[in-house]
Amino acid sequence: MFVISKWPRDVLLGWLDEVFAIGQVDVAVHVRPVPDRLVVKSLTDRVVSARSQLIIEVKKGSVVRLSELEAVIRDLEGLQEAIQTNRDRMLHVTVVITVWGRDEEDLDNRSKELENILARKAAEVRPLVFRQLEGFKNTLPVMTYSLSSPGAVRNLTLGGAMACLPVTASELSHPSGAFLGFTSTGAPVFFDPFVGPPWLPNPHVAAFGYTGSGKSVTLKLLIGRLSLAGVRFVVFDPEGEYRRPCRELWGGEVITLEAGVPAGVNPLDLLPEKDPDTGREVVNVADKVADVRALVATIARGFGGRELTPQEVSLLEAAVRELYSERGVTSDPESLYERGRALPDGSFAVGRVLKRMPRLSDLAAKLERWPETKDLRLILDPFLEGSSLGMFDCETDKELDAPVVVFDLSRIKDEFTKLYAMFVVLTWCWHRFALRHAGKKMVVLDEAWMFAKWPDSAKFLETLARRGRKHRTGLVVASQHIEEFLAREEGRAVISSCATRIILGQNPTVAREVAEAFRLPAGAEERLAGYANGLCLLVAGNQMAEVQVECLPYERQFVFTGGAESAQL
Template structure:
């Protein structure tokens, strides 16, 4: 395969000549009263002008591409059979084949790994734009689609793309998705479109909405609910809440106290690192884990799911009586703080944790659980939290709580969408927590979608890179020039794709699904646009 760039000046000049020729032909045909070709000529003129404008504005390039295919056979008959098979495959792709019957020597020299093209002349190359040239590379595909799933858009070759994150092997090893793109590249619109279409297939979804961008779509498009999280107001979510989970190997339910202790440790560690700029000391880790286990032990909570409930047949308040089992009251952060105060060597830790208790600025999660997740799509709105660390803490608590109340509780396929996940990547413990959820999610039919405009926060840390590597599907939208080449290197993209990523806007992206990759235009349907668009509200290049 030989790809040779063409001078922009030469391309623009040739395209201008072709536009003039097509316009002249249109005028001639119209004056003659022959209208059958007018629509065809109008489409040609429009396509030529679109390509010319893209090249003039440095959004695209033109290349001469020559593709040579060598066919080997055991004998003449075998060779003819193989050649016919190749021609048949290419014919289904509307590809013209030019056999080099009398130019075998030049052809042989051209296919040797020496980089010397010896086949020249008319018809030996095709004009391709940058997207088309990328699609013919061996690492890319003009056709990228699953046999089931939801419609995303079209490849640069015009093939429709259907995506099913839960399709499994051999297409995808896991349902996790990473979405990266700078502000205005179409990241939020892509997430909204994916959420709405997956919900129609029965996939339950929770969304972490930092800027109240999903309110309109939640209300009018998804039929979901929004939970507002704000400083100092009880959020109705208890980070010490624990649920039974099903072992995928034995299909038996059990209460995983060890994992819950690890979640609480990671949460407290992040809080201490953000407030005191230090990690938990080994002694504090030991005491903290001991205190959490004691809180569950005091309530006789064990690995048996039945231990989460008390027998019914008694009054539970006022004139209310319980007939069946009653769920036990779970420990709260205040009770954990009180337990730690009784432990030696925890005075500094207890002082750091005081703002996280009820009545203080970060005490919104020191409460009993009252929020339910029955709606098909639930968004947690963090827009009223302005402080960066407070927002991270709130997201961390909600993610940990939702994992137990959502991912472990409901059967079927589920998605957890974390917008602006770069906040988690900034802190080692929270980034590790994301990686842990990604690893555990596949077993519970839960896909994790991480989205961020700051991909450099993930690439700068080992934990962040581990989160990306755990995502079998990656959506690379437009990237800033300062990080585009780094993104191309880290994601092992072909040479020149860093430059291409800088030109992506309005939902154009490089989509990697398992071992396949293609340039894709995310397509927003007309009825969706009014609910999913952001910013100025312009439709841009989405609707097709």
């Protein structure tokens, strides 16, 4: 039986959580309120004493203790004001720790480990010599306190007392899913984004961490392990990090996108989708019109530096609807098919085949008819066939049949071009992958901060997150620039729609903002800023735990891209 006798100057969130990692440890935290009148009187006396000492030091001409005394006075006066205005309380806190062991040697080893852990935190424990029984009674869950030991009681504010309580679960695991790692107590963590209520209300995941924190490695491990459980993936890879594991580990397909080279993806492609309520197939022309409008608006803002005018929006929607109407496309799925047609390679398809869908060049030709869309037509010109950004002005010739499909955008160097490519392919995948394939599916957007920079693309992400749950599709949003999401309402809406958050190490400059955005307890920013590579705070629904992501030996050669992180996980 031990009692904490020396406390650190700053008590941070979950500072006792590491104690549980020793194993066979019970911690009892006794919290008793102190009457406010006694606290205010004591603080007033201490402020007067400190001010008197400060005056004495000034008169003596000594400057050694001036800064120390001024800091003490500021702290005392701030606490006094908080208590007098009912914004804080003063509490008496005692922490009693029971360590169990199989034999005397095991008990001695665990006790030494406890002392070492607290010593690293500038704290000390004192064994209750000749008072073991009394200490044991105070760790039993009977809501009593009878331990009166000198130095065992510490005055703490509400925040300090809360920091002594365990804020992370010692265990966080779903009944199914993929192995992710271990909690601070050594308990294994199995994660299933599709486990459903009461664990998770939706399958969406947000993962944030600075460069080298292990974010991409964590995503690769989840993709590989969940794909073995039957989850299909489409991954957007801006840096080419997923090529090797996709081909050599996951048995997937890599589709490389390159500026000026036809990508085999038509953003105006239209396919029937299943209504989640009725189960009937329908052609949702209205949704496709909205997708095209959002795409053109993003192009106008990012490439032309301006917003679409109301006239341009109206005429743009009219042009898109007219393109589908000319081909006889309606809400009936049969309207998408025809009996035989010539193919681009000169051959001829017979039987029931999809009609040729309109392309961006067809849309540009429609817009030429109206003087009001002359400027918009010029903005679209570089995105047509034969131009540097014309890789999507083509007919579709790609399929998404592999268990994992990676779109490699590493050959596209320009930031806006990369955003444009991701936007087009994401829209295309949503209709051909999320809305058509049955079963569990996930769309992974690495470096999604590019979407958050533009209101229309961020709004598009929010829409996908809102609709994905009905179609058993999870959206994984990963970024090293979380500030891009927090700076916009649309970005914050995307984060709030994700039931699972994987928060890895954060830069100290944004750690406080991250803690506030995710409503983490006070003091969390210090822990986030000090996380080692692969250590994360996993928030899954109403559960939260610190998890060390674990890479298995056979995965290591495929998931690491080099650098310090390979030595840590």
